[in-house]
Amino acid sequence: MLELLPVPPADPLWDLAAAYATDTRPDRLNLVVGVYRDHTGATPVMAAVREAEIRLAERSVSKEYRGLSGNLAFNQAMVSSVLGVTGLTDRAAAVQTVAGTGALRLLADLVRQTRPGATVWISDPAYVNHRPILEAAGLTVRTYTWLDAEGRSDPAGMLQDLQRAERDDVVLLQGCCHNPSGVDLSFDAWQALAGLAERDGWVPFIDLAYHGLGDGLEADLRATRMLATRVPEMLISVSCSKNFGLYSDRTGCAIVLSPSHRTLTHVETALQNIARTLYSMPPEHGAAVVTTILEDAELRATWRAELDAMRGRISANRADLVAHLSGLGHTVHAETISRQKGMFSTLPLSPGQMRELREQFAIYGTASGRVNIAGIAAPRIPYLAQGIAAVLARSGAARPAPSAVS
Numbered sequence: 001m002l003e004l005l006p007v008p009p010a011d012p013l014w015d016l017a018a019a020y021a022t023d024t025r026p027d028r029l030n031l032v033v034g035v036y037r038d039h040t041g042a043t044p045v046m047a048a049v050r051e052a053e054i055r056l057a058e059r060s061v062s063k064e065y066r067g068l069s070g071n072l073a074f075n076q077a078m079v080s081s082v083l084g085v086t087g088l089t090d091r092a093a094a095v096q097t098v099a100g101t102g103a104l105r106l107l108a109d110l111v112r113q114t115r116p117g118a119t120v121w122i123s124d125p126a127y128v129n130h131r132p133i134l135e136a137a138g139l140t141v142r143t144y145t146w147l148d149a150e151g152r153s154d155p156a157g158m159l160q161d162l163q164r165a166e167r168d169d170v171v172l173l174q175g176c177c178h179n180p181s182g183v184d185l186s187f188d189a190w191q192a193l194a195g196l197a198e199r200d201g202w203v204p205f206i207d208l209a210y211h212g213l214g215d216g217l218e219a220d221l222r223a224t225r226m227l228a229t230r231v232p233e234m235l236i237s238v239s240c241s242k243n244f245g246l247y248s249d250r251t252g253c254a255i256v257l258s259p260s261h262r263t264l265t266h267v268e269t270a271l272q273n274i275a276r277t278l279y280s281m282p283p284e285h286g287a288a289v290v291t292t293i294l295e296d297a298e299l300r301a302t303w304r305a306e307l308d309a310m311r312g313r314i315s316a317n318r319a320d321l322v323a324h325l326s327g328l329g330h331t332v333h334a335e336t337i338s339r340q341k342g343m344f345s346t347l348p349l350s351p352g353q354m355r356e357l358r359e360q361f362a363i364y365g366t367a368s369g370r371v372n373i374a375g376i377a378a379p380r381i382p383y384l385a386q387g388i389a390a391v392l393a394r395s396g397a398a399r400p401a402p403s404a405v406s
């Protein structure tokens with residue numbers, strides 16, 4: 001049987017990470033995968049997480065199955081922290097998922113079950129897994145403009161493309177810190193988008209993977225909350241991988257908003273049924289950690305302070321890169337990067353230039369130009385800037401518009 005298996009395409013991101021692992025050059029710099037690293041290059045367990053784990057270990061008495069919705073207290077905590085101030089928590093159904101990816105897939109399956117002909121619109125460029133997850137669920141995918149030719153936000157282009165979204169369609173948006181571009185919409189643009197959703201009836205689907213790492217937790221949730229108050233139905237996938245540093249514990253939540261309580265009950269059952277055919281129940285540990293933190297004022301404050309410190313370090317890294325690129329004469333590119341937010345920035349380099357950066361400077365980013373700003377130790381930033389400047393100088397040309405290469 002297995003000899004009939006066609007050669008599967010390798011995952012480009014993990015392929016690059018594997019290439020980095022065998023690179024022995026002393027200057028090598030791994031900026032491929034989106035994980036936060038501190039000034040020593042380590043991805044630490046957050047102090048609030050460590051303390052929650054100790055408390056859980058002390059009081060744990062059983063590893064009995066949870067229900068299909070996972071940890072109910074976690075789901076409630078997620079709904080409150082995402083929607084909190086909107087007062088919309090009783091309009092929400094939620095199930096715990098296998099991280100943000102699990103939430104994306106569950107919600108994609110829900111869309112397929114309720115609107116089999118729906119098109120899901122994703123940004124161009126998009127998070128590398130959005131299209132495969134949606135297509136694996138049997139959905140049609142189309143793209144809307146995200147960036148202009150200079151790599152800046154293009155709300156007019158986006159709104160123009162989304163004029164073509166139909167009533168049964170779903171529009172997938174990243175709530176903040178857009179992966180891969182680092183480019184976010186202004187709040188005015190989010191409001192214009194909400195107006196379009198209200199007028200045309202399509203359903204917003206918000207992917208929250210980096211809240212707390214852009215402008216601060218509340219600021220990063222502002223657009224999601226505003227949209228939630230304007231539209232009757234909304235889908236939200238939440239990842240705790242980055243903002244709690246729980247990458248390998250696979251912790252996340254799928255939230256659905258509807259004005260009808262009857263609908264919400266059906267939605268939760270439908271999500272449970274989908275989960276049952278995929279993995280049955282999500283893993284408990286990360287959800288228990290997050291719940292322990294969010295339900296305890298002291299631990300919550302510790303976590304918020306750590307999250308703010310991570311955000312501060314990422315901003316400082318980006319500001320430093322911008323300063324060094326400006327110092328090397330690349331003021332236009334530096335200015336573009338200065339407006340980006342969150343863990344990632346998109347460099348003004350083509351796939352060929354990114355390869356050059358890797359081959360000649362041992363600097364690893366993705367072919368689309370994405371680098372993990374949160375993954376650089378501060379003393380390595382001048383080296384990164386010099387590598388970028390050298391590659392730009394050699395080709396004498398800027399990269400093509402980001403949308404053309406993603």
Ligand SMILES: Cc1ncc(COP(=O)(O)O)c(C=O)c1O
Nearest residue numbers: 099100101127179207209239241
């Ligand atoms: C935009 C976006 N959504 C969702 C995810 C899923 O994250 P996870 O499954 O690790 O929680 C990621 C991870 O990189 C992401 O960048």
